[in-house]
Amino acid sequence: MxxxxxxxxxxxxxxxxxxxxxxxxxxxxxxxxxxxxxxxxxxxxxxxxxxxxxxxxxxxxxxxxxxxxxxxxxxxxxxxxxxxxxxxxxxxxxxxxxxxxxxxxxxxxxxxxxxxxxxxxxxxxERSRGALNIPGSRPAGIYSAGTAQYYVNIRGRMPGKNVVILGSGDIGLIMARRMVLEGAKVQCVAELRPQSGGLKRNIVQCLDDFNIPLYLNTTVAQIHGRDRVEGVTLTKVDDNGKPIPGSEWEVPCDTLLLSCGxxxxxxxxxxxxxxxxxxxxxxxxxxxxxxxxxxxxxxxxxxxxxxxxxxxxxxxxxxxxxxxxxxxxxxx
Amino acid sequence: MKDYDVIIIGAGVSGCAIARELAKGKLRIAVLEAKSDVCEGTSKANSGIVHAGYDAVPGTLKAKLNVRGNEMMEELSKKLDFPFRRNGSLVLCFEEDGMPGLEELYRRGIENGVKELKLLSPEEVWAMEPAISRNIVRALYAPTGGIVCPFGLNIALAENAAENGVEFYRDHKVTAIVEQRPVWTEKPPAKEGRMYQVQVDGEIFEAPIVINAAGVYADEIHNMICEEKIRIVPRRGEYRLMDKNCGDLVNSTIFQQPSKMGKGILVTPTVHGNLLVGPTAEDIPDKQDVDTTAEGLAKVLNLGSNSVDALDGRQTITSFAGLRAHLVHEDPAEKSDFLIEEAAGHPGFIDVAGIESPGLTSAPAIGEYVAQIVENIYPAERKADFVDTRKGIPSMALATEEEREALIRENPAFANVICRCELVTEGEILSAIHRLVGATTLDGVKRRTRAGMGRCQAGFCSPKTLEILSRELHLDPAQITKEGTGSEILTGKNKDTAPGEGGTWKRTQEPGGKEALHE
Known part of the structure; x- marks a missing residue:
């Protein structure tokens, strides 16, 4: 010692x-x-x-x-x-x-x-998938936005090609743009709350400029895929953040990034x-x-x-x- | 063609317990596992409970092997160095109507040979477990109940079996079994036997003894050669694992008396100090479906709260689902039991099927029991040099200061912390990778060391663990998987493809408002 x-x-x-x-x-x-x-x-x-x-x-x-x-x-x-x-x-x-x-x-x-x-x-x-309590399978392809950022920006490696991002905090927004610039397709950013938690400039520069849709009052209801993520079910939520039955839709993707606090x-x-x-x-x-x-x-x-x-x-x-x-x- | 005396199909806790037990004899043994690691099916996702043995119907194999497994567990945990604690279990009864059922459990327990069973008054329960609901009328207390690390047990059995010469083939999914007959085995006592050719993707493994310990797939393996078919229905159970903050909410394992409301949800500490709540029970058609559901996770919390009011869903650090291998009996009057026997008309083909709860508890006894069946039909001389013990991976988190210093002196990698939440070091991960039947995946490292099992759920440590795996296994980082082929963590290098690859992405406006170039 x-x-x-x-x-x-x-x-x-x-x-x-x-x-x-x-x-x-x-x-x-x-x-x-x-x-x-x-x-x-x-x-x-x-x-x-x-x-x-x-x-x-x-x-x-x-x-x-x-x-x-x-x-x-x-x-x-x-x-x-x-x-x-x-x-x-x-x-x-x-x-x-x-x-x-x-x-x-x-x-x-x-x-x-x-x-x-x-x-x-x-x-x-970062808050993890488990803490968010998102139901579904547990395949590869679910990362916190910061972990993905480490792989891409420090290791030069892509953690996915076809991405859905849950949470519109600044890291999520920044990673939406980064993933696109490095060759991935970003399907959308979903945000549980009625407004984004990110800075206005990030919404403009990271989403709007890249035509990435931001879905407010929306969350991931289910993760699909056995070995690797194959898609997510998104759902609209009410004012209390509870899923609205019947509002679900499927988005195929191989990666879910979490930026939820x-x-x-x-x-x-x-x-x-x-x-x-x-x-x-x-x-x-x-x-x-x-x-x-x-x-x-x-x-x-x-x-x-x-x-x-x-x-x-x-x-x-x-x-x-x-x-x-x-x-x-x-x-x- | 590879030839053995015994081929075990499945490296779950049953298969590995059998392998270890058989390794005491002079037998050439192979274990074929379809998945990328041992402990990948039912054995990895369950309650981790060492049941006392009051649940099973007297006279069944379940009852016998449960009680025997429970008796064996403590000594085995010392020999093989895996976490086990005899924390006792309580079955809570919430209404007077439930009393006959509780008393029935008590009688069954006595008949099954469970020791020290007691019926407790609510006051006695609260004195032991202050967090228990005020709504109970009585409880059954079984001091012999315990908790075990399911991965720890399974992996320890596998490592010790391998140390004693058992050969493990992971990523070896059995596609067909061909029975050759008649063959006369040369070994005394001469007895008509068969030779089985077990096929794995073109490779053939041959042995006179085949043990079917394939978990939820045991019906498929059985039905490959047996005329009398069996059917296993996966019964899914969902769980929530809670933060160590609330790991001491209860000390014992808290069951609920099965009632009209259902089979009940258990609340238990884990051997690592977390709190586990679950499982649901739902028969499902798909043997790969280990999805959790919003309803299931809500149910776990709601019903769990009946036992312990203070359960806080926000303390959940992860949730998961496991499948119990439930054997369907054509005659519903037949008591549900393990199916452990030589298949009719197929000498040397031994089923170990329908190993649902209390399968984990029973595993060591299942090993003994199956070894006895094998001994009767294919006797082998005892090995004089059988290694009875195994040393687990040292844990820096649990080590004393002196132990920590000694580990670091031996290898400074024990001072390089990789998983900050669970305090797992590079030294432990190296040990996990380089020991027998070592880890080759992120989940393999996780189950052996706990790296990534903490509250950040591998956010910080997974890139580091991936790097160590890639370095030590001489693989490109892109080849490292979460849990076997198809679950690669990385999909390529940056800019392998053009920005927004995928076809539908089109920049309609350049940043700054200029008109865009399409395509």
Missing amino acids: SKRTEDIVIIGGGPAGLAAALSARKAGCEKVLILERDRELGGILNQCIHNGFGLHTFKEELTGPEYAERYIDMAEEAKIPYMLNTMVTNISLRSDGRKKVTAMNKEDGLLEIETETVILAMGCR LIPENELTRGLGADMDGKTGGPVVGENLECSIPGVFACGNVLHVHELVDHVSAEAEKAGNYAVEYIRQKRG
Whole structure:
């Protein structure tokens, strides 16, 4: 077991973690460490190769990887240490108020890090087919939009050729366009609610410009296909989201992408015993972004799902500052 | 042509239990499985319950093998290192009218040899299980009831059989069986036997003993050579699997007393700490139809809530359906039972058919029972070097800190987390792929390691698992499947085809409003 001591441990090296680390360093904290579970910094931005990022933060329009790169460059320049391929398995509170972060990676094996503060920046995950409770068969060809985005944008591989998308969140809309550009046919986007949850510009640029129909008040009633998806039954729904009998129609497809909401990933937060907010899915925080556990801060999508990464960066910057302030106060 | 002493058709839990038991003798054994992996049919989608044995009608094979299987399970779980817990089971009775039925279960249990059965008052039940409905009048408690990981059991049996020389052929669907007769087997005691040629896509496997453990397809295999036909109807059961958040809502397995309302829905913790609710029961015509339905999933929740008020549908992380292999008896008065016997007029052809509930519980006993039938007609010398134990894949999630450190020292891949929800590492996935009868598909990895079984349902880990499978099996990523040929995850590379390929997609307007080019 390798051990080390830090002032601030940041869990997650995506946009939130990077911005928090930079502001903490700027505010004068030397001992900052980022723990990232993936093989590179940048988080989900790395697979968001479309543009539209950074209008607030940098006053120019960037792609996801470009936006991430700016922060990664700044972090490198500030010589902020980080560990990649490192999974945090537990955070616990010591009796003296300091925290113990347990993690592991291939190089160091098990790691135990004692720290004054922790900044939670783990992001979120997508709601799965099971959680959506869509009936039908369980063949290959059902992916969350983000998983499909990873295959296409990072691995250069197509997860399907003939696609129906359920959910008109921004990832779903962006993936409708991406799948078309990479050679697939997108049959339609179905949205349970009476309006799309995505940004207007995404509806125009990703659906309208490609003549992809958006069916509102519509959901998938059944998935068909034994080995691979062969089609879905769509159905109109009433004001309560309940299927309207007789309104069903079949759409042949080999792929169903799901973009039906994001869930802050708070397994570690719950394990730590922090109070949770049932509405946001994140921890309850005060104005200084501190959880019910003193010295534990949260920012970005782990706190609540943000529409724009620019807002994540701004929030995370504050979290970094507040963490430094906490350390200062504690040490008088 | 490949020749064996015994050919087992089907690598479900029955087939694998039989294979392991027969491997104790000096026999050359082949297991032919139509699907891409062991544990792909009925064995993979069921309640995972080790029944106490009060359900089956006394005197039936079901009753005998259930009780025996239950007795064997604990020791077997230690020998073969699969998850099993004796958590006890309760049958709830909701109305006075149901009392005779409950008492009947109690009597059956006693007659079947189930130990420690007790009838409990509601207060006794609530003291044990506070989440149980206030609407119960009485309950039957069977402390010997248990829960098992159905994949864990099936895969452990397969691996241990393979360790002892059994050869597994997956993706080997039997298309025909030809019986050659008469053949005199050379082995003592000399007895008239037959030689069976089992055909698989042009390949021929030959053996004097054929065991039909083909699950819902056991009728098709049987009917290939037997004059007296049998019929198996798949009886579909739908389930909801709930988040580990609510895994401790109940400790015991909670059954409902069958009533006019139906057979009842069970609520049980799983050995991995989730909560499982189901199944429905519906006879269907299609043996491949494991679709869930909106009605079925709603029913599971509604009826389950009769037992446990606090069931929360929003905690569902996945749902699935399984098929029970229900043997149809022409005479409806005949008691429903397992069909395990040498087929009339076909020496050496042994049916293991109609293995519906309590089939999983009975599996170890079915292995013993069938081995005895084989011994009587085709005796074999005992192997002196039979390996009785098997070590499962280490679990980082369950390991202590010291164990984790030791695993990582042995192979740093045990520190590389692939599935974050269930804490499954690359080391575990490598073990799953490279052990005997190893995983070759995403679902194969999932059933062996739990990677992808957590609350994100493989959203994050499936691309990583796919990459590891492709690297280790030296296959292109496009060849990696969810569950065998036809279920490839990827369909090609980017831009293999023109944008919007498919014919009907036409850009009528260029982005920005310019008139479009058609085609």
